[in-house]
Amino acid sequence: MGSRGLARLHGLFAVYKPPGLKWKHLRDTVELQLLKGVNAGRAPAPEQRVRFLLGPVGDGEEKALTLTATSVPTLTNHPLVCGPAFTRLKIGVGHRLDAQASGVLVLGVGHGRRLLTSMYNAHLTKDYTVRGLLGKATDDFCEDGRLVEKSTYDHVTREKLDRILALIQGSHQKALVMYSNVDLQTQEAYDMAVRGLIRPMGKSPMLVTGIRCVSFAPPEFLLEVQCMHETQKQLRRLVHEIGLELKTTAVCSQVRRTRDGFFTLDDALLRTQWDLHNIQDAIQAAAPRVAAELEKSLRPGLGIQKLPGPSRPWDSWGPSSASGLESCAGSLKGQVAGGPVDG
Template sequence: MSESSPQGILVCDKPQGLSSHGVVSRIRRWYGTKKVGHAGTLDPMATGVLVLGLGRGTKLLTYITGVSKTYLATIRLGSSTPTDDADSGPDCFAVPADLATVDTPAIEAAVAKLRGPIDQVPSAVSAIKVDGKRSYARVRAGEDVQLKARRVEISSFEIIDIRFSAADGHIDVDVEVDCSSGTYVRALARDIGTDLGVYGHLTALRRTRVGDFELDQAVTLPADLDTAPPALMPLAEAARTFLPVVTVRTEQAIALMQGKVVATEGSSASADSVVAVICDDVLVSVAEVRRDGGLKSLTAFAIDLA
């Protein structure tokens, strides 16, 4: 890979109707490079923060994927869809009399049950692999897929607005969700609908935060990719947003990239933690702090320190 090729992190505002892979394809054309990846898929219906890595930035994506996220969403009560969102049409509908009994306290109580650590069954139409094959592919092939529950953390789940449209056969609930990586917001909509006995799915989803990467940092993809692309966020700057930092001298950086254990000096990083190792404002490595205080590289970033 040429040193003149793009290197860094890009925070993108994914448009509706485009898959995360579709965004990657556009970014490849926009920056003229094949080395592009993303951290954390957004469904085609969803919009908002999608963090991309270019060049050596793809190595950093592994560590970005696991950070917490924030979403704005609209949950529609009164019907469900095969995908638990608006990417498919409703196939089950609430009995009007049952929907008429759903009031604000009932919705608030259902939301409250999903705060904190919960065991969530992901949506069957998801990218989770079952015996080596994507769950959504098995569902589309006609299989009955039953996924296992996973522990996730819903640190905040707040209702913004409730709009009752019983005459139209639905109730729309706008919410904001702070959650751990691996949480399916559309599964929250499904489970609230199930709890209330009236079905539920998402009609809108916008990711506003990935770790410390915020929506106001995000770049909008232009219609014309002949437009000059913006400068990328340097890897050291990006790593500082979600990892503790340990600064080393040049000789330590070289040793670390050679696979050697390097002693830390004056670092407050705790044992077994993962840190960004920076030398002269350049990201050298993502490393683990050993129990003896030494640093052991987990992912080295090939750079010239001569």
């Protein structure tokens, strides 16, 4: 049972990380549950060996001692003697989530850990729902952080928020083209854009490929964000900077990842499903989709003519702000006020 169970534990699967749980604790919990599963099988019958035991022979008062060949079990491999057969599994974690965030977390077991590297190199986008709260600012951009400022928000409307989000998305899409280092005047670049394959060729700041407001009920608002190369702290700072552009303040009350590459909430195993059989089934179900998506994202280049890179290497570029708003602060203010935005 243990060997057969391990043979099916090679691949990727997704779990749902609840808020307040560190990713290291989640990984250790999954490993413990898997070890319980592979070690829970019925132990094989112990091997037998022949021993010569000394014993009396005869019925009379004078019994003779002689050696008799007897088959006895070998206990050197018994679980009560040597312990469980499997004591450790190698489990890798994909794009991590901090303790306050929740949502889809991809794990790799066995040879699946190599696929986590492939997912990283594919620069796949991720979806989040981010909940904001207008009217206050904290030191760490979280709702439960140390309060540093309170402000009014009666002047904030849905139209103003949508305008700010459109400007953010536009500026980040321009940055995406720059970091993708492709010539948009070619047919190959157009084909890549249609398939959604224009992505950074290396390291870059957080890039927002899509953002929209799905709920606006002051002081709360809910955003859907599609991005790459992000951290959850940068998403919280994005909410803070949106509040500043709206001439008020805002904090982030929730960050929830709803999609990581080709894994969605429907693929994520709940905490009650973190066991051997459910994880094996999840790996088998995801394997064809993982292979197809990685092949599409990592296929050789299509002959794209590369543009000359910036004067500084990408690794030396750091995001001036989480949302990229500092570099176009004047444009944003002009657009909010109704003025033109430079191309």
